[in-house]
């Protein structure tokens with residue numbers, strides 16, 4: 001019999017999705033904070049900003065004019081990190097200096113013409129349009145022979161390096177499969193070959209039984225703080241059905257995803273009564289022509305805030321040099337999110 | 351023949367030390383930056399601050415009083431993430447919810463009694479004292495049967511989560527070997543078994559030939575921007591001699607390490623005329639009683655600044671969800687650092 005108490009004592013947890021460990025130090029959240037404070041985003045923005053390069057009808061840096069779009073709007077990133085025109089080529093000096101050319105595409109997705117909105121302030125119907133764009137883009141980009149992986153993501157808030165508050169996300173699609181999805185491919189395949197079910201199917205069954213890490217559920221999706229979460233209020237959004245990518249979802253499942261995203265992000269905003277920053281993105285099967293039956297579509301949310309609208313978690317010294325580390329337990333984070341209202345706090349301020 | 355041009359076009363580089371790839375997008379540094387700006391640290395601090403819990407003679411949160419130390423001062427972290435008293439214990443639910451208790455020690459190292467200094471403003475002789483403390487702590491902690499890995503590091507600057515500007519570093523030492531050094535152990539062992547020399551010995555020979563990534567050298571140490579650097583001005587500090595940890599260094603090698611750290615950090619401060627933030631730390635062989643002959647001692651510096659004292663690199667959406675990514679090439683970063691003066695800019699302002 002062990003007296004080890006994971007709600008109070010340091011321990012490591014294993015992330016079966018990427019095969020890495022994370023250090024949890026629950027007792028540490030008691031230390032006082034005297035470091036950097038972030039400016040909370042409480043700005044009131046106009047519905048239209050003539051200087052915003054994402055607003056309808058405005059001119060972008062390269063001279064192109066945005067259409068007067070009414071729902072969503074997608075275009076090629078004017079400053080894409082990946083471009084299609086790179087010739088193939090490799091370098092190899094002694095097996096130690098190794099490089100290979102990389103090509104791809106960068107896209108920008110405006111979620112709404114309204115400059116002042118964010119996902120939690122949009123209706124489920126309007127978020128559903130965003131889900132449809134994600135689906136179409138994944139399908140179209142993934143069909144290209146030069147694209148073997150499509151990363152759809154959103155950086156929200158200045159603290160997450162977002163340089164324009166207009167609600168938007170990005171896509172980086174490329175020839176090779178990047179590190180994180182490559183690890184998830186290996187881990188999911190090994191699990192599937194051993195157990196005949198997807199890793200996330202079995203994981204979800206355990207979480208349904210335990211309940212303590214679940215934040216929100218509807219008929220088709222579950223939002224939870226994963227047992228192995230790194231960021232304080234990190235969540236995993238996953239479909240109950242084992243599908244590999246967005247194109248396999250039914251209409252009802254896409255509506256339910258829109259609702260799950262809305263309900264999660266409302267709770268995030270309510271937690272510290274601020275426009276809650278995060279990076280979020282979809283993980284789907286590589287588009288390399290293989291079936292990847294073991295893959296289970298999901299979405300990660302990585303928000304940096306820890307204690308309040310102004311105090312974030314820093315992933316620095318120990319984390320960069322040694323190991324990911326968190327202070328509050330995933331169970332506590334889930335409880336905090338679960339107890340938030342499902343109505344956005346701004347709607348209750350009048 | 352390929353027309354692939356790595357100084358202009360996107361490519362991936364391989365990090366042989368940890369086995370991971372990094373995406374390099376050199377053309378992207380041309381994009382305009384409209385996002386968050388950091389406050390540069392240009393504060394003038396007093397030599398002694400009565401409210402600082404690290405200054406000599408002051409009282410800490412737990413009531414202990416710091417001695418009137420004159421060189422360095424080391425003590426157990428009052429809010430350590432790792433503590434020795436955790437009983438062993440594991441959890442395993444379906445192979446998917448896995449945890450194990452972790453124990454260890456947290457230590458704080460004050461580099462100087464002077465509240466107003468930082469490493470680049472200290473003399474080589476005073477930094478040498480810090481090197482001696484690192485060596486002693488590694489030896490003493492590493493000798494404990496309950497400690498199998500010792501991580502020595504420094505978080506410098508508010509942007510790196512440092513909550514007190516008094517010059518100091520930390521040690522987190524623990525029972526298990528954390529993720530990053532575990533990966534480096536695997537990679538270095540595989541290389542050593544194949545080639546009979548340490549990975550960094552052979553890597554250094556290539557860099558000496560190419561010269562373009564070297565920032566500073568003396569008789570015993572080389573500072574360079576590694577071919578696979580992630581952070582814009584990331585550097586690797588390594589001894590010419592293949593040793594596994596600090597305790598094997600000669601006096602001359604320790605003096606030379608102090609000089610390398612001073613010269614590197616002076617160039618960092620000079621680059622943007624600011625107190626340059628970073629996380630830095632030593633990687634040494636695990637203290638698990640094995641010889642780890644393949645290990646080659648080294649130090650990493652991970653600074654976040656990209657374009658100026660106020661514009662940093664954000665490791666967010668794509669980086670968190672998919673893959674590490676950088677905008678400027680390591681070669682360009684090395685050139686910028688190499689051309690900085692070896693005299694601290696504050697000494698030239700009078």
Ligand SMILES: O=P(O)(O)O[C@H]1O[C@H](CO)[C@@H](O)[C@H](O)[C@H]1O
Nearest residue numbers: 313314315316317318319511513
């Ligand atoms: O220990 P400190 O300085 O209070 O805290 C800082 O360094 C730690 C180790 O890298 C991090 O876990 C914290 O997020 C950071 O704020």
Ligand SMILES: O=P(O)(O)O[C@H]1O[C@H](CO)[C@@H](O)[C@H](O)[C@H]1O
Nearest residue numbers: 161163663664665666667668669
């Ligand atoms: O593309 P943006 O929004 O200009 O840039 C932001 O997202 C990118 C992708 O995560 C990051 O590489 C940048 O560091 C960040 O500032």
